[in-house]
Each structure stands twice: as C-alpha cells, then as structure tokens.
Amino acid sequence: MSENKNLVEGATGSWEIVLGLEIHAQVLSDAKLFSSAPTKFGAEQNTQVSLVDAAMPGMLPVINEECVRKAVRTGLGIKSKINLRSVFDRKNYFYPDLPQGYQISQFKYPIVGEGEIEIDLKGGATKRIGIERLHLEQDAGKSIHDQHPSLSYVDLNRSGVALMEIVSKPDMRSSEEAQAYVKKVRAILRYLGTCDGNMEEGSLRADVNVSVRRPGEPLGTRCEIKNVNSIRFIGQAIEHEARRQIDVLEDGGSVRLETRLFDPKKGVTRAMRSKEEAHDYRYFPDPDLLPLVISQEMVDALAADLPELPDEKKARFVREYGLSPYDAGVLVSEKVSAAFFESVASECDPKLAANWVTGEFFGALRKAGATIETSPVSAKQLGELINLISDDTLSGRIAKDVFEIMFETSDDAAKIVEERGLRQVTDLGAIEKVIDEIIAANPDKVEQVKAKPKLMGWFVGQVMKATGGKANPSSVNGLLSKKLGL
C-alpha cells in the first residue's frame, strides 16, 4: 500500500486512521427474503407482514430466489468471488422487533467472498479497497417509543426484508476515503439495480469501524459506530471518533472494544455497549433451510447480463469523449447523469457538453431542488444550446443567460435567441464601427492605454455595453488591439 498522506497530528506526533465499513443495503425486491410479503416503503404500520414475518408457530422460511440473484449480481459488480454453496445461520437474540428471536443471516459461509472496488478521490486519484464478503440477511422490524407515554409499539413492515451486508477490508485511511467508498458502492448498487441506495429511507446504512495507530504499527483497538445513515454523518462520525481515540491514547488511556452510536445533533459518538455486554449470538446453521446451492450457469448468465458499471463507463468517457478523469468521475457517479451527458454529447461537442452538464446544468438543478428526471431542460435542448456556442451564434456569456431563460420557460434556445435578438454580432464591419465611435469619443483613454495596456479591458467593456453583450469577444479583442496599436 502506498504511503499514507492522511496522517492526523496529535499532541505527541502523528496518527494514522484505519477504517473498515459494513454497508447494509436493502435488496431491491418486491418480496421479503423468506416470505412473499411486500416491501413498500412508507406503508401503514404492520400492513406488510406475513405469518412468517410475524414468526407465528409452525411457520417456515422459503428463500426468495430474486434476492439470491440480486446478491450474486451485486457480488459480480463488486468484482468478488461468488460462492456456489452458502449457508444461512441463525443469529439469536431477544428484541421486541425481532419476532423469531433470531435473525437469519449468513455467518461462516457467505454467498459472496473477497473482491475489490476502486474509489475516486480528489484530483482524479483512485484507490483500491478490498471487499471481505457480502452476505444475505433479514432486516428486523422497528420499535417505536414515542407514541405512548409508557409503552413501546412494534412495526413489523421491515421485518424479514432482504439486506445485503457488504463488508470491506480495513483499507481506508481517511473520512474522505470512507465517504468515497460509500459513494462508489452506492453508485454500483444503483447501476446494478440491486438496491436503490436511498439513505434517507434507510435502504442503505453503514456501520463504521474506526481505529487509530502510529504509522507502521499494528492495528489499534477498534470501535464500531452503528447505523450511520448519511455520507455527511459518516465523515463527521469518523472525524470525531478518531479524534476521541487519539485523545484517549495521548492521555495514556486505552481504547475499549465497543459499539458506539453517532449523535448527528451533537456531532459526537457515544458508547452503546462494550464487549463485556455484547450478545453471545449463538450462531448455528438454520435447520429450516438447506444450504443455498447455485449453479455456475446461473452465475454466468448473470455475469453476461451485467450493465456497464461506473469504472468502465468512466474509462470509456475519458477514452471516447476526451474528458478529464475528474469530469468523467462526476458524470458517472449517477447512472442518470451519465446517460443525460451521453444524450447531450450525441448532439454536440462532448467536452463542452461535459462542462455544461457538470457546471451550469447541475448548478441549476441543485438551486431549483430539481432532478434530471424533473429537469425543465432536456438533453436535446441543452445540446442545441451548446451547438449555438460552437457555431458562434452565441457567446459563452450570453449562452448562460439563454440557459437561465430555458430553465425557467423550457423553451428551445433558438427560439429565445430569435425572440430576444441575442444573436452574437460577428459582422466585423459592425463591430469596427462601434469601436471607431468609442475611440473617437475617448481620446484621453486612448492616450492612457498606450502606457497601461491593461486599460484595454475598459474598451472591451464599452464595446460590449454598446452591443448589448452580443459582440463576439475574440473579434472585439482583435480589432481593438489593432486600432489601439497594442
């Protein structure tokens, strides 16, 4: 591994942060992992619950093959080994929102083994992060503590929903890397259509393992921060937790192996339970389920059906469109952005398209709180606007004004340009005439500019003002230089 440039300074020297993540991703499936109950988000409480999900006497789990296929598809997407034989185990503990008294998970033999993904860092750098495993497991229900003064309620809608737990190796060294990792995993899941990646609705959440050590020393004792549900919070939680551990160690203390929770309001982590209080989950193979055996043919068919994934798409954008790795990385981070870009680029110059999509277009969407799906400007319209720049109909500056109007009205660029008379003046005679008038009217400035060439900007401004900004800037510059003898 390359030398870590992310060292953190403490009072007694520098420290290295070591991070590993467990991402819980809800499998995009109409039914639960072991029952046919629906999985719709936001449904009325306890309406998405089958007899199996409520753990009624004598009920038995039956594996949902769609979830198995999605797990394998995801495993292939994160370039990991697919295990043709895996085993479901019971993880035993009591909790009111865990009806069976155990969670069905995969402990010893997960469906997906080791692999790796590449994360994108600032300035177009990349880093490989190892994947330890991916396994399938059931989600629990939800305990609700705020609807009655002394009682808690239980909502079993989520009970039994299929989750993929994706476990990384402890390969990350900064909060930026951890955030980039989550972003990349989420992008891959969305490309694959195996998880919607929606962190607000809880379909993607992360447990973050944090430890610190002196550079070159063995791994320190880790703390696990449970259930962090936004990329921003992941960053905050890591920063706070690493600082806390460094402070403890520098004060001569030692870090305790424990589970912690991140409090987003206060921006701090606090202890949830220590190892001594940790559950003994008494894992054992679920006797209701036979080992899960899948065929190589099924894996091959799923592999053949994989879409182009973010890294491949990024490489292609750099290669085919000549984009910078950074721009390509921004565009491929979401499947829809990449598709939008390609659609714009099919109409016009790809590099200009990339600049416009990542610049003005994304900026306007953000400002308006809109998405690509709800954008008032279509890819075709944006492409047409860019073509008006390329053929000198519009200057870049006017084009931005036109884009603003397009975003408000959804009108085509050509129509706006015609109606408002925004066509760029490229007629050299017309520009020359304006320049001559300005020179004639300002003899003092003409004198000054000979000594201070920077003053030419004032003349450019005057010409633009007189032409309503429509004069072609390079023509103005060229003519002015000549006329002023610069």
Next chain:
Amino acid sequence: MSDLTKLTLSDARAKLMSKEISAVELTQAHVEAVEAAVPLNAYVTPTFEKALDMAKASDERIAKGEAGSLEGLPLGIKDLFCTEGVRTTACSNILDEFTPTYESTVTSNLWRDGAVMLGKLNNDEFAMGSSNETSRFGPCINPWKASGSDADLVPGGSSGGSSTAVAAHLALGATATDTGGSIRQPASFTGTVGLKPTYGRCSRWGITAFASSLDQAGPITRSVRDAAIMLTSMSGHDAKDTTSVDIAVPDFEAALTGDIRGLKVGIPKEYRIEGMSTEIEKLWSDGIDWLKSAGAEIVNVSLPHTKYALPAYYIVAPAEASSNLARYDGVRYGLRVTGDNITEMYEKTRAAGFGDEVRRRILIGTYVLSAGYYDAYYIKAQKVRTLIAQDFAEAYKQVDVLLTPTTPTAAFAIGEKIDDPLSMYLNDVFTVPVNLAGLPGISIPAGLSSEGLPLGLQLIGRTFDEETLLRVAGVLEEAAGFNAEPSTWWRNK
C-alpha cells in the same frame, strides 16, 4: 353404536363406501366414546360440532360419488398441529388461548381427502417428553393397566394423546409427530401402530417446531394398513417447507403385498443393550423367527456409533429447540405477563409459560450453542450424527430393513420417572438414532409383557422406502397376531 369405534380405519372406509354406515353415525359413535373417556385426558380441545358438520359434508360427498380417500373417517389431531380457528397450544401455557388463522399442511391434506376432525389431542409440552406428563393440561392416561394393579400408567410421549385415543377407540387414527421417538414409543406403550416417515416426507409447515432437523409428522393407527392409508394422505412435497422432498407419493397401501420372501432383515447387535429384560429379548427373537418363517433372510449387522446417539440427540434437539422457542416472548401472541421493562416482561412471561422440562431443554440448548462450547458440543454432535447416518448406510448395503425393539421397557407408572430426566431419556434409546439419520421407522404391537402390557417391535427402513418398511410391517403384524385390548375401566369412572 359404540361398536363402530371397534372398526379399523380401512374397515370403516369400506362400510362408508358401501353406505352400510354413514359418516355421521361413525362420528357420533366416536364423539360418545370420547365423552365417556374423560379420565384418560386424551382430548384437550374436542371439536365435536365441527366433527359432525364435517361428517355431514362427507355423507353428501359420498352420496354424490365424490368421496376422498379418507372420506368421513374421524381422526384426532395432536395439539402440535396448527388448526385454523381451533385453539392450538402445543400443550404449553405459553401459547395461552392461541387460535391459528391457518391450517398445517398435513392436516389440510387430511381434510382435503375428506377426513373428520374430532379434536386436538394431548401431548408433552412442545413434544418434549416420553410420558405425556409435561402437558399443561395434565398427564394423559394409558388405557392399559398392569395385571393386578390399578395404578395409572403413562401412554408414552410425546404423542400420548394420539396413542391413547387410538388404543381406547376414541379415534380411527391420529396424527402425531416424532422427533426422537414420539410416535413409536407411545405406540409401543399402547399396543398401536406408530409410523415415523422419512424426514422430508411430510411437510412441517404449520406444525409447532421442536427440533426442525428431526421433527416429522406421521400417523398412529390400529393397523399397518391404516397407517399406510393415512400416510398416503399426509405426505407430499410442500413449497412452503423447503426441507420437504419433491418426490412422488406412492399408494402406500398397495405396498402391503404380504410377500417378503428374499428380503434381508438386519439385526443390529448394538441394540442388545446391557440389562435388557428377558421379555424384550424374547419379543425380539420372536420377531426374528416370524420374519424368517415368512421367507426373509436374517443378517446380523453392526451400527457401531449407536451408543453416541442419545447424547448427540440431547445436544442437537435442545439446541434447535432453544432457538425455535425464542419466538414465544409475549410480544405478539400467546401468554404475556407484564413487567416494568421489556426484559422483565420476557422473564416473567417465559417463566410462567414454560414448564420444567421445556425450560431444562432451553437451558441445555442455550448452553451448547454458547461461545466456547459450540465446537465441543454442537459441532461434535453433528459429527456423531453424520457417523450414525453412515452406520445405517453401511448396513443398508447388506439389508433392506432393520428389526429392533421399540422401547427397553413396557409402559411405566405416572410419576415414576418424571423427576429423573436421564432415566426418562433412556426410553428413546432405540428410536433416537432413526431421527438422527432421517430414516423411516415403525412400531408394531408384537406381544404382552409379563404384566400384560403391550410391547412393540420397531422396523427401520431405507430413506424414502416406506413401501418396503410397510410391507415387512404388515407381515410382522400378521405373524404377531396381537389382538389384546385394554379393559374399558375409564367408562365406569
């Protein structure tokens, strides 16, 4: 009328089909018999009204020529089977007045074929026990008495209600379940036929789970033919139970050809345990002679790991049970005893809901799965289980079925062993290996003890070869000619 309860299931079926009797008459006779047998405590939830309604519907179907294979035949159902709209408790307080909104696959199959439900039968709490004394409804009493004694005897367990109902003519047949001998041992104690099919033959869906990798449903009846008829209906692949096996269900009755010439019957030497009574020895050698006379070849075989079966069973079964019974937590259904917080509610609910034997097994199971003990107990027991299955596989290279005693003793008295779990567990020494290997086994009444109590012989078959098993069982039954009946002492109480 009460004569109708003397019929076997197959005879009753013939009389119904020939319209010599009606399903309502047949059911009414059984209802009366059940009502007169309160001291036996076999039925914990009778469903007489439902039974008569079902019988009426059966008569209509018979009249229309639409009769199913069990049309109009009144059966008792072990309380472990979930029955829609009928209280189902597994004879545990923890389930309180739980009434399922669903019907187990096995009982659904019986009703599909026209059978009539007389009610729910007593059993050991969650099928944990060999005497039916751990039931929340109190012990079920064996219809048999030792000669010269009035002491109440246990009917075996856990399916004591099923064996009692069949032996006392309170049903033509009964469903039961067998995790370590819970069908065969009670059958042996009551002079009835008890058949545990191959693991995976019957769906477990809707049967309150004890130990998922061992539990299997089967019938208790008064004849081998009746067992074959019931099994044909109960069996079959069920998509809702992925451990049920997707193979065709044969007509098991057709397997009863009476011809076992040339079949090889294995006699496992390890079943000749130390201290075995001479009457059990005698019974076993009688069985050998009968099968030999019928043309079978007797082969001595060895099942070397037999002695490890019982200890392995008492690790695997409680381990699974400790997890299977975690769902009874007072949160969603069944008993709830409130507490100041959730932990207290769990503790109070489970303390009040589970009896001593169930608690003992939950504790054992929790212990053997705990960190640090798992490898030494659970993993080792699983290895033993594999070795036991290999023993049988080796034996079946030489033989077609195995013949053993079903139990080391005849029925014992109520209260005799309840405070001595180890001696209670020894009851299952001959039956437990069969569950560990997932094989089919059947107990046939073969004789009476010196005290006049029934004794059973067990036949063990190859995986999914219940047909050969039943064929040999039929011959054994014929040769044994067991036709003793208990006196109907309960009617005078």
